Amino acid sequence: MLRYSAILKLKEQGLSLRSIAASTGNSRQKVTEVIDRATEKGLMGPFDDDMTDKWIEEFLFPERTLESSGRHPIDFDYVHRELAKPNVTLSLLHHEYELECRTNKRIPYSYRSFVRHYSAYANKHKATLRIRRKPGEVMEVDWAGSTTFIIDRDTGEKVKVYIFVATLPCSQLSYAEASLSMDLSAWITCHNHAYSYFGGSTQILIPDNLKTGVTRNTSRELILNPTYREMAEHYGTVVMPARVSAPKDKPSVEGSVGVISTWIIAALRNSHCFSLEELNREVHEKLEEFNRRPFTPKSGSRLSAFEEEEKFALAPLPKHSYKQSSWRDAKVRPDYHISVESMFYSVPYEYINCQVAVRLTEQLVEVYFNEMRIASHKRLIGRFGQLSTNRDHMPDNHKLYIDQTPENAKDWADEIGPNTLKVIDFLLGTAQTERLALQSIFTLKKLERRYSKYEIERACKMVVSMTNRPTVKSIQSILSNNKKSDAEQELKRKTETANNHYGFMRGAAYYGGADKDE
Structure with missing residues (x-):
């Protein structure tokens, strides 16, 4: 040899x-x-x-x-x-x-x-052993059991800080971030930063059974927090929570939590940070040292193993990071609006008295019924009680009322005919207030449901020829009388037509007679 x-x-x-x-x-x-x-x-x-x-x-x-x-x-x-x-x-x-x-x-x-x-x-x-974990397949996440602290500048008190940990089991590359809370907002924010740090997303995401991410996890059903599920869909990954009391379902992050507790949390025990940003800078410095530390039994480090053998397998990130949203339930009021944080948003009137799901982001309010979006509004800010109403959500009679402006009234009359326009101009010019005039015009416009445009124009022409002060009531009377008159004339015409069709018309030649001139 x-x-x-x-x-x-x-x-x-x-x-x-x-x-x-x-x-x-x-x-x-x-x-x-x-x-x-x-x-x-x-x-x-x-x-x-x-x-x-x-x-x-x-x-x-x-x-x-x-x-x-x-x-x-x-x-x-x-x-x-x-x-x-x-x-x-x-x-x-x-x-x-x-x-x-x-x-x-x-x-x-x-x-x-x-x-x-x-x-x-x-x-x-190889630094990684793919027979156990495929590259880019899994990301395991958890909160570290140990905590650290920052110092309040005003009181000098120690404020507890929690450490979020994410690990890629194949290369063992880890990410850590300090947070003042473990609520849903912090949970989602840390995930966004972890995906950005790794430069891609994995096929599967394995969290613990914490309430911020998992609503229910039993052998028969899995119910995720809607926001967490939405975030996973945004990054194209599937959430598969670890079983209850089964740490072996996510052994990599459990091991990384222990190591990070030593190499980051314990290493910073003598540091005195006065803000979360300052602490996170310290955490990220220690994190880089941790990921670059050489493996003991083999060559390479977590970072080199990731870059050589796992980075290529991650799915590309979306163009924009996930924008956090929250969900809540609401009931559609009789005025086809829902109340969200003392603001009111319209939905189609067909959903009155229905329970709907509301998704809130920084900019939007989206309303869902049976997982189908039925309305979307820009989120209102400022004083309470503001309304955001979409015209398409209104019943037809409400649309007519909302559309009442002098300009719209004149445009409608111009479509009907010149005599109708004269009546509208008279009502707008002689009413005590514009609102009273618009109410009268609204009543006149509703007549279009029963009468044709020709009938309304003819009635207005008759009124204008009879008086210089036309009223809506007189137009209604003429329309009713014209309707009856037209019906009687139509009946008479049909009767005469029937008699002419069935009568016997015989000339002199039929009876053997002759004309006198002959």
Whole structure:
């Protein structure tokens, strides 16, 4: 066996390839091959007692061990890359490996040996072991059990501060942030910052069963807080809370919480911060140190493992971070409005007396019925009691009343005819107040439900020809009389038509007579 450790140690001492070859009794070609492979794999001193020549050979040239068995070698780099892809498993890759062996007429490894060799390769060569966790698959989140504090500038009292922790199990990269509370707003804000820190989102999000995120979690049903569910949908992830009293469902974050409690919370025990921003700067500095600390049994760090083996697998973030919203229930009042924080917002009048769900953001108020959005308003601010009413939500009679302005009244009359416009101008010009005139015009406009535009124009023409002071009541009377008169004339016309159709008309020729002139 080559003296791998001697070759690498002499190289670190600065000896030339010729000197190393002469000292170890190997060719310069072999020495060059070993040094190039060690540089490629990132293997460098100091070397401990466990790193024997055999260990180094298996690390640098794993394929040689497999080739000696007479079986078809496994392309571990290919297996490692393919496992990062969605839904790819070792079972599928072993099946493809067997097909390749049959094609090349080579003897394959069994599935158990395949998995064993890959596990040994991943443990030795990679910072992450994908046989346990796929990259970009899971993010585990929790509040740390230990707390820290900031100092109130005015009173000098210590204010308790909580630490949010998020971990990617594959690379073990963690995120931490200090917060003054553990309410829903802080929970969502910390998630937004964690996704921004990682630069992407995972397929699955595993929280604890805290009330701010999970309303109910039993073997039969899972009910999430609506805001938390909405945030997960925004980032394209699925929330799968850990089972009650089952910390093994999220072991990575549980382990990270303990380590972060030591390397961040305990490390800051002698720091005196006077604001949350100042404390978070300290936390982030310690966090960077924590993520860059080298792994003890293998090369690399959490950050390097993330950048090399997991970052590419994260889903891209949306263009904008999630804007927090809150939900509440409301009942539609008889005036087709709902009350939200002493402000009133309209919904379609068909939903009067119905229970609806209301989603509140900083800018919008959205109303849902059976998970379907039925109304949306810009959120009102300022004095209480303001109304936001959408015209499309009103019944037809309310629309007519709301639309009453002198300009709208004239536009309507102009569509009917010139005589109707004269009546409208007279009402607007002679009424004591504009409101009284508009009420009279509103009554006149409602007549359009029973009479055609032609009938209204004809009645206005008759009124204008009879008097210089037309009234709505006189127009109503004329319309009613005209209706009766038109009905009588129509009945008379039909009767005459019927008699003419069924009468017998015989001329003189029928009776054998002749004209006198003849």
